[in-house]
Structure formats: C-alpha cells, structure tokens
Amino acid sequence: MAQISELSSLLETLTVSIDTFKAELARQNLPEPSLCSSQPHAIDSPSYLSPPLMYEAQRIAVTCLDQLRLLLENPSEVVVRTSMSSAEVPGLRLAVELDLHHVLDKAHDPEQGVHIRVIAQETETDALKLGKHVMRNLVIHGWFRETQHGTFANNRRSHTLKKDSAGYHAIRNIARLSYGAVGSLPDALAHPDETFRMSRAPSKAAWNLHMNSDIHVFGAGGWLDTHPEEGKRFAQGGAGVGSVSEKSVIQDIPWQDMLTGLDGLVDVGGGHGTFCCKLAMACPEIKTFVVQDLPSLENIVRTSIASQGLSDRVVFQGQNFFEPNRLLGTGSYIFTLQNVLHMWSVEDSAKILGNIRECLKDGKSKLFVINSLLSAVTVSRDGPPAKESLEALKRQDTYTPISPPPFIPKEFGDNRLTAHALDACVMAICNSFMYTHEDMERAAELAGMKIKAVHATRGRMHVLEIGIES
Ligand SMILES: C[S@@+](CC[C@H](N)C(=O)[O-])C[C@H]1O[C@@H](n2cnc3c(N)ncnc32)[C@H](O)[C@@H]1O
Structure with missing residues (x-):
C-alpha cells in the first residue's frame, strides 16, 4: 500500500480549513486578522462566538499547524529550547x-x-x-x-x-496559584517518602511542598476558605478562565427551553455566581437562579449579583454539597455542577452527585455536569477529509463536532490544549485529576446514576446530563 505523505495530507487539510475560515470572515464582512496591527480583531470580542463551520475550520487549522511544526522542527533544538522556556x-x-x-x-x-x-x-x-x-x-x-x-x-x-478583563484575572490569579505548584510536581511525584509520593490526599500535593504547608486548598476549612482574599482572587481567576467557554455553554445548550415549566436553575458550587448571572442576562424569561456555595462566600456573591442588577432573579444560598440539598422537596429545578467534580476524587464526586440525585426523584428535575473531559491523544492516519466534513457543516445550524481528519489527534482544538493543562494544575494543587468519560461514568454509577447524554460545545466544555438509573 502506498505510504501517505503526512506533510502533504496536513498541508491539504490546512489549506482547506484556512480557505473555509477566510470565506467565513468574508461572509460576515470581517477583515482578515493581522500580525502588524495594535488593534484587537472583531472576532476577539468576549461576546463573539464563531459560527459552527468557522469554529471547526479554526480548530482544524490550529491543530494542523501544531502537527506540522512537530514534523518540521529539529527535536534536539526543541529539547534545549524547552529546558530554558x-x-x-x-x-x-x-x-x-x-x-x-x-x-x-x-x-x-x-x-x-x-x-x-x-x-x-x-x-x-x-x-x-x-x-x-x-x-x-x-x-x-x-x-x-x-x-x-x-x-x-x-x-x-x-x-x-487589559486590566480587569477575563485574561487579566486568569493570568494574575490562576497562573499565580498554579505556576509554582506545577513546578513542584517532579518533587511531589518522586518524593523520597512513599506515603507522600503515593498519597491522593488534597493536603499532600505539589502545592503543599511549594508552600511548605499542610492545609488543603479547596473546600470547607481549606486555604481558600480560610484566606478570604485568596478565595476572592481564585474566584476572579476562575471567572476569567470560565468566561472563555461560558458563551458556548450558554449558546450551545437550549437552557431556556429546558427550563420551561420548572422552578429555576440551581448552580451547585456556583462560585461567585458568574454562570448564573451570565445565563440570567442571556435568558430573560428564566426568573429564578440559585447560586449554592460555601456560606463563607455569601457577602461577596451577593455583592457581585447586586452590582449586576440581578438580585431579583439570582439569589445566593449557603450549601455544603456534601450535605443534603436545601432545595430538596421545594420544587423542580435544573441543577448544574460546573468545574466542580474534577477537584474531588471519584468517590467524593459520587457523594456530591448522590445529594443531587435525591432532588431528581420528582421526575422533572435534571442535572447537568459541565466540565472538560480528557481523552487519549491518539492520532490516526485515517479519517474523513476535512473538505467533506466542513462541507457537511455548511448545512447545520447547531454545533456538532466533526471527526478528526487524517493525522489530526482524536481530541483536537481548545479542549485538548486547555483540559490537559488544567489537568496538570489540579494534580499539582489538590492531587486531583480532570475526568475522562470513564471516570465520570464511575462517579455516576457509584451514586446510582448514569450518563444520559454528552453534549459538545464550541469550547473546551462538555455538558453531561446525569440522571437516575432506571
Ligand atoms: C473551581 S470552583 C468552580 C466555581 C464555578 N462553578 C465556576 O465554574 O467558576 C469550585 C467551587 O466549589 C466550591 N466548593 C468547594 N467545596 C464546597 C463544598 N463542600 N460545598 C459547596 N461548595 C464547595 C468552591 O467554593 C468553589 O466556588
């Protein structure tokens, strides 16, 4: 069988995807971006979300470039550069x-x-x-x-x-928390004390070595809970990180339709209420949002909600998610758990899910877990050509991810890059891991539940509907 040229295949995929990207810009009357400008481009606006066809073309093109770079670069030069980077x-x-x-x-x-x-x-x-x-x-x-x-x-x-933008907060607060901790990963994973090295305890992570502290970072009584200023900075950073994916979570899932006839949306472990507030602004017909989080966040969350003029529709409720939910028996809701489970072991996640499971017994309430899922990073020589897949997308309004073209990794685009980076951060900070589909399935099973559907979004997040096993 003739050997396919990887370079030629990737180059062809790159050309098709860049042509599609350019055509999409032209269709929207937008200029091409430039490296010689000091201005942001219209597609960089925090509120802009690429249409499905353009989004897929962008992520194929960027992944092609990554793969081409791997083929073209001299590995010895790369290893030296990386040692100093x-x-x-x-x-x-x-x-x-x-x-x-x-x-x-x-x-x-x-x-x-x-x-x-x-x-x-x-x-x-x-x-x-x-x-x-x-x-x-x-x-x-x-x-x-x-x-x-x-x-x-x-x-x-x-x-x-730019000051106070999402990126500013992500760099200022998340990079600050994670950088030193990730730097201590080799010391933690190869620690001479086996009980430390093999521990999955959140207080025996790389962060603890870096800070010379034996307190855990997340959760009740942890570093962020007991250091309000740090907690505030982390929440600001988390909101910054989340803002990149939240517009696709809001637009790619029909929240308004799903909430018809229900009493509202409850975001469990909802942090500063960013998701609820953004969704409240996007869906004015939804009247009730409840942000549940640790009671220590109450003042700061209420102030944040009030500053956005949303206090009549978004309320804060102190709730430890390891305890029975306060809304049990009060109505039918959509519960969301966003960026929460990966902070906890599968067994702890099952406990969190189990408390929400009790609220689903009314038969109308639903639970959506919003998280990046990790996948293997395998690459195949086979796959439908980008041209065919992109052509098919032209006839679609809703977002469905395309199959990877030849030589493009199975998981590609933002999820691959960000979720794996996040994985290293959570391992370093709290000895936890980003979940695979199988991890999520196990947590659901342990809670007597199952994954009913997985929705992809135009970003790194997956939205999983988890319900009671029938
Ligand atoms: C990574 S943050 C995610 C926040 C928000 N959902 C988001 O996507 O930005 C995890 C949240 O879980 C909350 N949390 C931690 N332990 C908790 C507990 N035992 N009960 C309720 N919330 C908790 C933290 O206060 C924090 O707001």
Whole structure:
C-alpha cells in the first residue's frame, strides 16, 4: 500500500480549513486578522462566538499547524529550547502587575508603541531587564510587538491582558496559584517518602511542598476558605478562565427551553455566581437562579449579583454539597455542577452527585455536569477529509463536532490544549485529576446514576446530563 505523505495530507487539510475560515470572515464582512496591527480583531470580542463551520475550520487549522511544526522542527533544538522556556508565564504575570497593556494603549500613536525607556519610567522598573529580556521574550511568544528597535506596542493578543478583563484575572490569579505548584510536581511525584509520593490526599500535593504547608486548598476549612482574599482572587481567576467557554455553554445548550415549566436553575458550587448571572442576562424569561456555595462566600456573591442588577432573579444560598440539598422537596429545578467534580476524587464526586440525585426523584428535575473531559491523544492516519466534513457543516445550524481528519489527534482544538493543562494544575494543587468519560461514568454509577447524554460545545466544555438509573 502506498505510504501517505503526512506533510502533504496536513498541508491539504490546512489549506482547506484556512480557505473555509477566510470565506467565513468574508461572509460576515470581517477583515482578515493581522500580525502588524495594535488593534484587537472583531472576532476577539468576549461576546463573539464563531459560527459552527468557522469554529471547526479554526480548530482544524490550529491543530494542523501544531502537527506540522512537530514534523518540521529539529527535536534536539526543541529539547534545549524547552529546558530554558520557563519565562513566558512569569513574564505575563509581570505584564499584568505592571499593566503594560495600558502603558502601550495610551501611547501617542498606539500602532507605533512606546520606547522601553518610557515604559520603564512609567512602571518604575529596570529598562534593561524589562525591555531586552522580559518584553522581547513575550514578543517571541506572540504577546506584544516590537515595532522598531526598543519600541513596543500592543497586538491582538496583548489586549486580552487589559486590566480587569477575563485574561487579566486568569493570568494574575490562576497562573499565580498554579505556576509554582506545577513546578513542584517532579518533587511531589518522586518524593523520597512513599506515603507522600503515593498519597491522593488534597493536603499532600505539589502545592503543599511549594508552600511548605499542610492545609488543603479547596473546600470547607481549606486555604481558600480560610484566606478570604485568596478565595476572592481564585474566584476572579476562575471567572476569567470560565468566561472563555461560558458563551458556548450558554449558546450551545437550549437552557431556556429546558427550563420551561420548572422552578429555576440551581448552580451547585456556583462560585461567585458568574454562570448564573451570565445565563440570567442571556435568558430573560428564566426568573429564578440559585447560586449554592460555601456560606463563607455569601457577602461577596451577593455583592457581585447586586452590582449586576440581578438580585431579583439570582439569589445566593449557603450549601455544603456534601450535605443534603436545601432545595430538596421545594420544587423542580435544573441543577448544574460546573468545574466542580474534577477537584474531588471519584468517590467524593459520587457523594456530591448522590445529594443531587435525591432532588431528581420528582421526575422533572435534571442535572447537568459541565466540565472538560480528557481523552487519549491518539492520532490516526485515517479519517474523513476535512473538505467533506466542513462541507457537511455548511448545512447545520447547531454545533456538532466533526471527526478528526487524517493525522489530526482524536481530541483536537481548545479542549485538548486547555483540559490537559488544567489537568496538570489540579494534580499539582489538590492531587486531583480532570475526568475522562470513564471516570465520570464511575462517579455516576457509584451514586446510582448514569450518563444520559454528552453534549459538545464550541469550547473546551462538555455538558453531561446525569440522571437516575432506571
Ligand atoms: C473551581 S470552583 C468552580 C466555581 C464555578 N462553578 C465556576 O465554574 O467558576 C469550585 C467551587 O466549589 C466550591 N466548593 C468547594 N467545596 C464546597 C463544598 N463542600 N460545598 C459547596 N461548595 C464547595 C468552591 O467554593 C468553589 O466556588
């Protein structure tokens, strides 16, 4: 059998997907994005969600580029570069702490940018360290532009670092919590004390080595619960991370239809109420949302809800999800559990699910678990050509993921990259793991439940309906 050229196959897939992407931009009267601009593109707006065809074309193209890079790069050069490539995340943390986006945005000519001497003066930092070393490193990683020697400007990407934006909070608060912990993973996984090395206890994670502390991070009595300022920062960071996927969770699932005839939506472990508030704004016909979380969050969540003018429809309720649900017997609801179960072992998740199971016995209430699911990262030579799959999508209004084209990994796009990165973070912070479909199935089974459906979204999240086994 003739050997298929991987390079040619990937190149063909790349060409088809980029042509589709360009055609979709033209159809929406949008210009092509540019690396030589200091402005964000219309498709970078937090409220923009690519139509299904465009979304698939984008994620195929980006994955093709990753795969092509792997074929083209010299592995020896890559390993050396990787051994020294730990500067991007600290550089970004510094960029948000110094608010470099703002410094460059208020330039006399933002396209031209600001000389490093001025940036250093404004941020009271060392021009040599910041300019030659940190900023250039960030430019190489695609953040900011060097428009001429020593002069830096914003680019599409750096607008995501704007103060108080989702990206700003993600970098400022999540990278801060996870970076040192992930750095301690080798010490934790190869710890000389076997009881530590093999432990799955949330207080014996890499984070505990990094912080020299024996307190667990999440949950009642944990680091975030007992350090309100840290808890607030984590919630802000979590909201920042979540904001990228929440628009697809909101748009790809028919929440409004599903809530017809029910008493409202209850987000268990709902954090600061971001999901409920966003859904309340998107679905004005839904009148009741309940954010359930640990009582220590009450003031901060109520204030956040009030600041969005939603106190008449979104309420906070203190609820430990390991205890019977306070809404049991009070009506019929849609319960959601978003970004919660992966913080816990399968056995603990079964306990959380079990308490919601009691509320589903009315026969009308439903439970949706919203989480990224991890998959194996296998690659096959076979698969339908991108051209056929994208052509078929032209006739679809609702989102259905396409099958991977040849040489594109089984799980591709944002879920693959973000979910696996998140997996390392949760392992480092609390000895937990992102779930596979099988893990989720086991947790449901232990709770006397089963997965009834899995909905994909245009983002990293899967929405799983979990119900009582009949
Ligand atoms: C990763 S955050 C997810 C927050 C939110 N659902 C989201 O998607 O952004 C996990 C949430 O679970 C909450 N939590 C932890 N232990 C809890 C418990 N025993 N009972 C209720 N909520 C808890 C935390 O306070 C936190 O808000």
